[in-house]
Amino acid sequence: GAGGDEYTKLKTCIKAKKGSPDVAMIEFQTLPTFAILDPFVDMGKYGASNKDGRYAAWAWAQSTSGTKVNAIPVDGGPMAMLYRKDLFTKNNIKVPTTWAEYKEAAVAIKKVNPDQFIGTYGNDSGWATGLMWQGGCTPYKYNMTKSKANVGIKLNQASCKKVINFWGDLVTNKLADDKSFWATDTGKGYDTGKYWTWVAAGWTPGYLSGQLKDTIGDWAVAPTPQWTAGADVHGDWGGSSFTVMNQTKQPALATKVAMELYPTQNKITKGSAWDIGLNSAFLYPLVTKVESNPEFANYTYKIFGDAKVNPTYIHASQKLGPFEWTPFQDFVYATMADETTLAISGKTQWSAVLDTVQAKVVAYAKKQGFKVTA
Template sequence: MKFTAKKAIALTGAIAMMAGVAACGSGSDTAGDSGAAKDGEKTEILVWSWDSTLPRTVEGFEKENPDIKVKVTNAGTNKDEYNALNNAIEGGSGAPDIAQIEYYALPEYQIRDYVMDLSEFGADKFSDFYTPGTWSSVNLNGGVYALPMDSGPMAWFYNKDVFDKAGVDPTQVRTWDEFYDAAKKVKAAGSYITSDSGDAGFFDSMTWLAGAKPFATSEDGTQVTVNLTGDKNVKTFTDFWQKLIDEDLIDTKTVGWSDDWNKGLNDGSIASLLTGAWMPYNLLSGAPDGDGKWRIAQMPTADGSETNSENGGSSLALIKTDDKAKAEAAYKFMEYACHNAEGIKTRVDGGAFPADNDTLASDDFLSMTSLTDADGNAHEYFGGQKFNEELAKAAANVSTGYKFLPFEVYARGVFADDAGAAYTDKSITLAEGVEAWQKNLTDYAEQQGYTVK
């Protein structure tokens, strides 16, 4: 499905042109403008990424590829970057050669024909290299449209001191009914078992965990399915979470990633998180007083079955260009950062959670018991637990088949508008909020020219 410039920009809302960012360079300019190599010169590659570990790979890559120069620019985090990226591509200048794109946003760029199928470079042979969840996320409509950069299999991060006080062992909590019972005990001990003020990504991850498949897109990109109200597994989660909201068993007032949220994690008033495997270093920096108190367990599931979902994680995608030489140089860097053992090790050593099976199975990774802070100090934040063993197991259990909308960035942006009141003032139920969200998404899809099932 090919979009006009007007329609493509509308997919993520009307946004002002970010001239400062757009001036960084272009993946679609001519060789003389874009940095493609002339005789005796280096090919310059522009990468947009907010990830702090990716720039660490540049030195090793340039040493192996002295004819290529890599410039990594932070053009903003997730939605901010996507807005700038859409503007640059549609404006015909300023786009990077490579962009970091989260798995949930990638279908939008594939449908709009903004990113290249990496099969022509051999990436279609990498299926056994990456975890099932990440590999399925970059395989869209018969092509490979990015390389997995990191991953976010869900895991249960918990403050053992608080749970010991409550008399709960999370390693023995396997079902959502058991989680509900644990939440009552943790509340009686003076803490909330977790927090959620209405996070769309968390909602997606939990419904995925329940086995829901509310979204689908036809191969030609003309038809979408939006079936939140009719999917029984979406209802399984909303009914479960509604009970916790109604009985004030989760903190719905504290916004995630706020100072108050970090304070809650730090003092134990928020006793655990159901979140992605990228969380350890965030806990170390955001909740330093939890050092030695926290542990990791597998996610409890609706029926106790051993399955999992992803929460977060991102890829590197090659922005479409007619400059074959430039594209080949850019792909070399992507392959080094996401597929080469040294490139991956550099990022993992910097705190990234890997998407590849080799790292997840390596003794060095699995035997880790400490985290290293910015000053080089080691912390056994998880009390000497071999925490990566739990996270690797979580990655192996991720189910495949969950699909994101081709306008998922918009969908997540309006979730709070439609369902937020179910968390904040409880003026509606979560089911009613989800119904309003579905209507919004259906109306929006039709406005953008999709046929909606």
């Protein structure tokens, strides 16, 4: 698995120059944080490539540094809108296709029941970043092949601010809640009608399936609302990859393991890694033959009344544009969460959140020795 504890141990092994596993799972946003330490085998030397379009293009771009192949994409989180189709239909409220309509629906929901919300701002920085990505915001520029020391940071640009300010307006006016996505009460809220929508990743239907008891079959999936009517722009929330550490004594074999743990295959055989990954862990595959496999595209969830919703996520993934990360994304995410918490509690203005995050991240980057373009 990937996450904070694993990353701490892995960094210790890298610095000690011993103890690293041959293959390690690392999330996309964290790849530059490790890559700057130069711990990865260039898997391109051992057959890893995307010449045949084996992996989602946007994910492959995040897995490489110039011609060097740092990682093999495994799973991602293209975003779409989960919503209570029964409540929208019963109350004759239009399912929103734009963010303007999303706010209109939020107002209408309050008239139906003042204790209900269109959704919640979960204060998850990965989620917020996915929405900024969908809003046309690309706040980071980092190209290790040109310079490890240069980083671009522009979190307070207009395309980023419009997203955070939009949600800040919803929260301030009690049109959206401010509870964490992962709180027990939030999970219950999706089941009781407290929350009508969740703009979330391709892996969240699996999570939501474990939260619902009374509204199984009442949910549906639609594309993420657009900032411009008729547009087709999407974001991603989450995703991971396999890397091969340069402490391995068998780089060729380790590369094969990284490529074949979740292999390219035309059939998802019972008991295979993809069978378990898709049907038990509810991963969203970034291996294109699996993504386009009819078994995945036609997969049905009981919570959606056995509807085939994966094509909506597939389209979102295929439309995803490029996105880069900083080599200190954990600090960026923590700072975003801290400043948003202050805005939620009324201790700062939502409009100031990204200005403050920008200033703190730039100061941190410079302190770490980076040359910052803002």
